[in-house]
Every structure is written in structure tokens, then in C-alpha cells.
Amino acid sequence: MMGGSPGRKFRDALQAERPLQIAGAVNAYAAMLAESAGFRALYVSGAGVANASHGLPDLGVTTLHDHVEEVRRITSAVGLPVLADVDTGFGGAFNIGRTVREMIAAGAAAIHIEDQVAAKRCGHRPGKAIVSVSEMADRIKAAADARTDPDFVIMARTDAIAVEGMDAAIERACAFVEAGADMIFPEAVTTLDDYRRFASAVRVPVLANLTEFGKTPLFTAEELAAAGVQLALYPLSAFRAMSAAALRVYRAIREEGTQRSVVGLMQTRAELYDILKYEEYERKLDLLFEAERSEPS
Ligand SMILES: C[C@](O)(C(=O)O)[C@H](CC(=O)O)C(=O)O
Numbered sequence: 351m352m353g354g355s356p357g358r359k360f361r362d363a364l365q366a367e368r369p370l371q372i373a374g375a376v377n378a379y380a381a382m383l384a385e386s387a388g389f390r391a392l393y394v395s396g397a398g399v400a401n402a403s404h405g406l407p408d409l410g411v412t413t414l415h416d417h418v419e420e421v422r423r424i425t426s427a428v429g430l431p432v433l434a435d436v437d438t439g440f441g442g443a444f445n446i447g448r449t450v451r452e453m454i455a456a457g458a459a460a461i462h463i464e465d466q467v468a469a470k471r472c473g474h475r476p477g478k479a480i481v482s483v484s485e486m487a488d489r490i491k492a493a494a495d496a497r498t499d500p501d502f503v504i505m506a507r508t509d510a511i512a513v514e515g516m517d518a519a520i521e522r523a524c525a526f527v528e529a530g531a532d533m534i535f536p537e538a539v540t541t542l543d544d545y546r547r548f549a550s551a552v553r554v555p556v557l558a559n560l561t562e563f564g565k566t567p568l569f570t571a572e573e574l575a576a577a578g579v580q581l582a583l584y585p586l587s588a589f590r591a592m593s594a595a596a597l598r599v600y601r602a603i604r605e606e607g608t609q610r611s612v613v614g615l616m617q618t619r620a621e622l623y624d625i626l627k628y629e630e631y632e633r634k635l636d637l638l639f640e641a642e643r644s645e646p647s
């Protein structure tokens with residue numbers, strides 16, 4: 351187990367694996383599943399917080415508190431470093447400072463903050479609008495200034511490719527690094543060559559967002575490594591799979607009057623307990639009660 355602050359652990363994980371694969375986890379149990387599958391880092395997706403926890407679209411409706419709460423639940427359940435999506439930072443400079451402090455207190459290792467206007471959209475949908483380079487640079491400065499742990503990672507996301515094109519997006523990314531961003535998340539990249547261009551221009555780690563049904567092809571880790579990408583994000587992959595499976599189960603029960611045809615889709619009780627370390631808890635209870643019984647009254 352690597353030691354240090356969550357930010358340190360995230361930076362160490364990046365050294366241990368190229369690209370560092372980061373798994374989206376929509377709740378604490380999903381985080382445990384990802385940990386058991388061997389991931390070294392986790393992601394709290396803004397879309398995940400909105401869709402999975404609140405039944406809302408990813409349109410800037412959720413609050414700092416909603417995101418922090420999700421991070422806290424996950425960092426309480428697993429020891430892996432967590433990258434948290436904070437959308438546009440939840441307000442002006444003071445709000446962004448508060449966002450960073452609250453995220454550090456909740457145990458996050460890193461945040462990504464984007465250059466969309468506050469009424470943000472999913473990065474893979476049309477109709478995005480972005481703030482000026484200087485306004486976004488101010489967001490980064492406010493975030494970096496609020497850091498209470500120097501290893502806490504501030505990642506700048508730019509949504510500019512869809513709005514202003516590749517050249518402008520690369521120029522922006524360079525300005526954000528200048529303003530203090532530790533890593534860059536270019537959103538909705540469409541080719542490996544574009545990743546290569548980003549990686550060689552910014553000289554800090556670049557993240558590829560491999561969200562399904564979006565604008566970025568599902569490049570492999572190997573392809574991304576060859577293009578100089580250092581972080582590979584799978585924000586909603588497990589959530590999409592869980593949702594499809596859940597709907598099949600709900601429908602089968604309604605249509606067939608029994609769940610028998612879909613039991614094969616389910617994780618068994620034994621598998622669930624294995625992930626939760628249920629038996630360890632039971633043993634602890636037994637020991638506690640034994641101790642109580644043997645205490646003289
Ligand atoms: C990465 C992302 O910001 C998220 O909130 O998970 C989304 C993912 C998605 O909507 O597929 C985004 O790319 O905007």
C-alpha cells in the first residue's frame with residue numbers, strides 16, 4: 351500500500367501505470383467493485399452524481415454538497431485515490447476555493463474543473479459555450495491557491511475543441527498550465543493524433559475521457575500510451591452496464607411474474623459478501639459478544 355496524502359497516492363499511481371486507468375464509481379459499493387478488479391484510481395463523475403444519485407441530467411444542476419457527499423462515501427469505503435468532477439467549480443473564486451478545501455477534507459486526491467459557462471452541458475453534447483481564457487485561468491488560480499495539500503491535483507478541462515477548434519483548445523490548455531493546472535483534460539477529442547498534439551504541447555499529464563456513445567472513439571490503453579496520454583478515464587462504463595442489467599431485471603419481474611430468467615445476471619450473495627468482507631464483520635461481532643459474556647458482572 352502506497353502511503354501519503356490522497357493527492358500523493360494519485361501521483362504515485364500515475365507513475366505505476368501508463369496510462370493510469372481511472373474507473374468511474376457511482377457509489378461506495380461500485381468503488382469496492384472497481385478496487386477488487388484492480389484499478390489504482392477512481393472517479394466521481396458529475397454526470398454520475400446527477401444521473402445516478404439524483405435522477406437529474408448533467409446540466410450543472412447539482413451542487414458542491416452533492417459532489418462532496420459522494421466523494422466522502424467512496425473515500426470512507428476504499429483506500430484508492432479519487433479524482434472528482436467539480437464541473438465549473440460551483441461559483442466564483444471564493445466558491446472555487448471552498449470547493450477545493452471541501453474536496454480535500456472529503457478525502458479527494460484530485461479535481462477537474464472545466465472552462466464551460468456555469469450553465470454547463472455534457473462535454474459530448476452540442477450547444478456548449480465556454481468562458482474566456484482569462485476567466486478560466488482565474489478559476490485555476492483560485493483552485494491552486496486554496497490547496498492545503500501541495501500534492502492535491504488540479505486538472506483543467508477544456509471544452510474548447512467543439513467550440514473553437516483544436517488550435518485554440520491547445521492554446522487554452524497551455525494557458526491553463528501556466529495558471530497552475532497540474533494536468534489537462536481535453537474534452538471530446540476525436541483522434542489519437544489530436545491527443546498526441548495535446549500531450550506534446552502541454553508537457554503535463556493529459557487525460558483521455560473514454561465515455562461511451564460520445565465523440566471519442568474507444569481507444570485502447572495501448573493506443574493511448576503510444577499517443578502520449580497518461581490517464582484514461584472510464585466515467586460511466588459500469589453505471590451504463592448496471593443500468594441496462596437493472597432494467598432487464600425489473601422488466602422480467604413485471605412481465606414474467608418471477609425473476610427466475612434473470613438470476614444469471616445477478617451477483618450472488620456470496621460474491622456480495624466477499625466484496626463487503628461480511629464474514630470479517632461477523633467474526634468481529636462474535637469476538638465482541640464473547641468478550642462481553644466473559645466480563646464479570
Ligand atoms: C466525464 C463527464 O464529465 C462526467 O461527468 O462523467 C461526462 C461524461 C459523459 O457524459 O459521458 C462528460 O464527458 O461531460
Ligand SMILES: [Mg+2]
Nearest residue numbers: 395396397435
Ligand atoms: Mg462531468
